[in-house]
Amino acid sequence: MRGFLFGFLSALVLAAVLLAGAGYIFVLRGSNNFAAREPTTFAPVEPLDSLPDVQAHSKLFEQRIEEPAPGVHVAIGYGLANVILIEADEGLILVDTLESIRAAQGLKPWLDQMRARTGKEITDLIYTHNHADHVFGAGVLLEGQTQSPRIWAQEQTQDRVHEVVSVLTPITFKRAMRMFGTYLPNESFSNNGIGPRLLNDDQDGVHFLLPTQTVGEQEEVIMAGERVILRHAPGETLDQLLVYLPERGVLLPADNYYHAFPNLYTIRGTPYRDPRLWVASLDAMRAFAPDVMIPQHSQPVLGAAEIETRLRNYRDAIQYVHDETIRLINEGLSPDQIAEVIELPPHLAQEPYLQEFYGRVEWAARAVFAGTLGWFSGDPVDLLPVGLAREAELMRELAGGADQLYQAAQSALAKGEFVWALQLARHLIQLGDDRAASLQAQALRELAAREISSSGRNYFLTMAAEAEGFEIPKNSIANTPAEVLNGIPIENFMVALATNLRASENLDIEVAYGFNFTDEAPLTIRIRRGVAVIETGLADDAVGTLTTSTDNFRAMAIDRANAAALLLSGEISVEGAVTELTAFLARFNPPSGQ
Numbered sequence: 285m286r287g288f289l290f291g292f293l294s295a296l297v298l299a300a301v302l303l304a305g306a307g308y309i310f311v312l313r314g315s316n317n318f319a320a321r322e323p324t325t326f327a328p329v330e331p332l333d334s335l336p337d338v339q340a341h342s343k344l345f346e347q348r349i350e351e352p353a354p355g356v357h358v359a360i361g362y363g364l365a366n367v368i369l370i371e372a373d374e375g376l377i378l379v380d381t382l383e384s385i386r387a388a389q390g391l392k393p394w395l396d397q398m399r400a401r402t403g404k405e406i407t408d409l410i411y412t413h414n415h416a417d418h419v420f421g422a423g424v425l426l427e428g429q430t431q432s433p434r435i436w437a438q439e440q441t442q443d444r445v446h447e448v449v450s451v452l453t454p455i456t457f458k459r460a461m462r463m464f465g466t467y468l469p470n471e472s473f474s475n476n477g478i479g480p481r482l483l484n485d486d487q488d489g490v491h492f493l494l495p496t497q498t499v500g501e502q503e504e505v506i507m508a509g510e511r512v513i514l515r516h517a518p519g520e521t522l523d524q525l526l527v528y529l530p531e532r533g534v535l536l537p538a539d540n541y542y543h544a545f546p547n548l549y550t551i552r553g554t555p556y557r558d559p560r561l562w563v564a565s566l567d568a569m570r571a572f573a574p575d576v577m578i579p580q581h582s583q584p585v586l587g588a589a590e591i592e593t594r595l596r597n598y599r600d601a602i603q604y605v606h607d608e609t610i611r612l613i614n615e616g617l618s619p620d621q622i623a624e625v626i627e628l629p630p631h632l633a634q635e636p637y638l639q640e641f642y643g644r645v646e647w648a649a650r651a652v653f654a655g656t657l658g659w660f661s662g663d664p665v666d667l668l669p670v671g672l673a674r675e676a677e678l679m680r681e682l683a684g685g686a687d688q689l690y691q692a693a694q695s696a697l698a699k700g701e702f703v704w705a706l707q708l709a710r711h712l713i714q715l716g717d718d719r720a721a722s723l724q725a726q727a728l729r730e731l732a733a734r735e736i737s738s739s740g741r742n743y744f745l746t747m748a749a750e751a752e753g754f755e756i757p758k759n760s761i762a763n764t765p766a767e768v769l770n771g772i773p774i775e776n777f778m779v780a781l782a783t784n785l786r787a788s789e790n791l792d793i794e795v796a797y798g799f800n801f802t803d804e805a806p807l808t809i810r811i812r813r814g815v816a817v818i819e820t821g822l823a824d825d826a827v828g829t830l831t832t833s834t835d836n837f838r839a840m841a842i843d844r845a846n847a848a849a850l851l852l853s854g855e856i857s858v859e860g861a862v863t864e865l866t867a868f869l870a871r872f873n874p875p876s877g878q
Contacts, residue, residue: 350584438516478543544642
């Protein structure tokens with residue numbers, strides 16, 4: 285049984301935690317005990333100054349507590365996102381909870397002081413959306429309460445948070461860590477564009493609490509004696525909730541406004557963010573005509589006229605990029621061609637809150653193209669492209685040899701053609717040239733030094749370190765409470781397993797195995813000639829059945845429970861030969877690629 289656990293779930297790394305700033309994923313490894321924190325392993329990156337504007341932008345995120353409206357407090361700089369606390373007549377209302385147990389522990393002393401000073405407890409917690417920096421410190425910030433608050437979220441939020449077992453976990457984890465610069469040393473790190481440093485690395489745990497109240501399109505509710513409007517406002521995510529306090533004229537726009545050009549596409553990878561929905565949500569905010577706006581990232585905005593100007597310009601910038609991209613698409617331009625020419629008009633490009641510190645206009649345009657027309661640019665060469673390896677061979681032949689190709693890359697670096705140098709380095713990597721990694725790293729560092737977007741800068745620098753041998757660590761669940769993990773639907777684990785069937789090795793195999801959960805409906809995974817199908821119920825032709833509770837299953841999956849001990853205690857049982865189970869599970873690859 286221990287071999288089964290190692291080969292199946294622990295090694296499969298099926299437990300994961302979605303982190304996000306909007307959706308980034310951490311792969312989880314198991315531990316039986318909570319572990320003491322060790323120093324973070326940073327990438328060996330040479331010190332690199334950021335652009336002056338980027339350095340100045342970091343000042344927005346200096347740690348502080350502000351009170352932009354009487355009784356409305358915002359904690360800035362304690363994590364990637366802001367936390368907002370509202371003093372109401374009958375209690376406190378908390379909006380969002382930071383990205384990890386560690387981040388929340390840093391803010392909790394202030395929150396405890398506020399509870400003590402006011403003599404009130406938190407009666408209501410609002411999640412503005414599913415991104416990790418808004419939901420994963422809840423259990424910490426609510427510790428010590430004598431009453432359990434209502435927890436509000438949009439009706440999609442819980443499911444989005446529970447997409448913690450993802451078929452794309454391995455690649456989205458790496459891309460997120462690159463984008464947020466999680467493993468860059470302080471001397472080479474500036475900020476994350478919408479906040480300071482992300483406080484969640486391979487040793488951090490999370491404590492998400494399930495919503496108790498959900499919102500469809502709009503609810504007007506009384507929280508702690510205060511009238512609160514919660515409205516569905518899709519934009520950066522589909523489950524965004526804006527919060528409006530009508531008696532105070534205070535708007536909380538969630539992640540649909542912050543002091544940077546919006547991330548209409550995030551380079552860590554997410555589904556399409558439809559700009560039209562985002563624009564409509566911004567118009568809904570404008571209709572409230574608020575006097576105070578407190579974003580979940582960056583700093584508050586005061587004054588009805590200033591807020592109207594910013595929200596109008598923000599929505600116009602988003603619509604402009606969308607509509608201009610569509611116009612250029614209809615003129616027959618490809619994504620690359622559109623990216624070369626599209627830019628904001630001068631009256632918008634000059635605004636400090638539309639600088640490309642986070643999202644970039646050209647990335648947004650590419651996303652609009654893909655979101656409306658798909659991957660095909662319209663150029664027939666894209667239909668049957670030359671493979672990377674063959675292209676590298678042809679480039680070597682065209683250059684007159686690998687040495688000449690290398691010299692061309694060096695020349696490109698000297699001339700400041702850093703993207704071209706990076707492309708030539710990619711060809712040399714395909715050719716197995718030992719000089720390629722250093723060349724690639726140098727080109728990436730040069731690009732990082734000139735990049736205004738934190739996402740791009742951090743990605744370039746982390747990839748430079750990886751080119752020279754740095755490996756992004758695997759994440760651990762050592763400090764994540766069991767109840768958080770037990771909230772993950774068991775089906776998510778099964779989908780992650782099924783997707784990782786070694787299809788080409790099982791084209792002639794037809795076999796089924798049953799999983800009889802004592803507290804939920806049983807499932808069968810059937811391998812049918814190269815595909816793994818999840819079926820409800822236990823199939824009559826299954827070669828065996830594993831019986832246990834879903835909590836035990838998860839505990840074994842993350843190595844928090846000993847399978848042999850559970851078997852001896854009768855908490856799990858196997859019908860049929862254990863060898864049938866191990867043989868079945870051996871047909872799947874771990875999602876992590878390990």
